[in-house]
Amino acid sequence: AQKVTQAQTEISVVEKEDVTLDCVYETRDTTYYLFWYKQPPSGELVFLIRRNSFDEQNEISGRYSWNFQKSTSSFNFTITASQVVDSAVYFCALSSISSGSARQLTFGSGTQLTVLP
């Protein structure tokens, strides 16, 4: 069985602070995919990033960066110089072929990030 754990239920930071959202996953598969999605109050899930299990290179996109470590089964997400518009619920997700489809996402419970002005 697959599992994604986001231990941080809520995080509150002041604007311009850096913040890291933690994600720990469990899977028996050697080939799998990890994702981060953002859900603003409007409800739509916004795709942020996908990583496959063979690519451990960290990635940076503007103020966003992701740290993928297979040794600790973690895929953490850092927002640098946070802004009020970053306030949202962030979900980490996992998929693999053995779960039935590479498109069947197993989501974590989400982290509510609030950035205060």
Added chain:
Amino acid sequence: KAGVTQTPRYLIKTRGQQVTLSCSPISGHRSVSWYQQTPGQGLQFLFEYFSETQRNKGNFPGRFSGRQFSNSRSEMNVSTLELGDSALYLCASSEEQGARSNEQFFGPGTRLTVL
């Protein structure tokens, strides 16, 4: 490209009724998946359709069903509604092949309230 669209955005039904939700994927996307989001259970996979065939199904009762049309549009149906079916239903579409085939793009969702 236009994003994933879902209709209606809001729906109120009573117990025992049935409901049909609609999803139009991004142009060119042939895979459509459905998810249910509730405060208690979080985001859970319902099913995936490709080429008018259900390819994968999550752990939901038979009251939840879906279908896909030849233009890749999809509908899901919930029969004999229960209070616990109140949720945000999200549809996602993705390409079938290529480097981005596992990237799913979500619609705004349909908020279903069962009274």
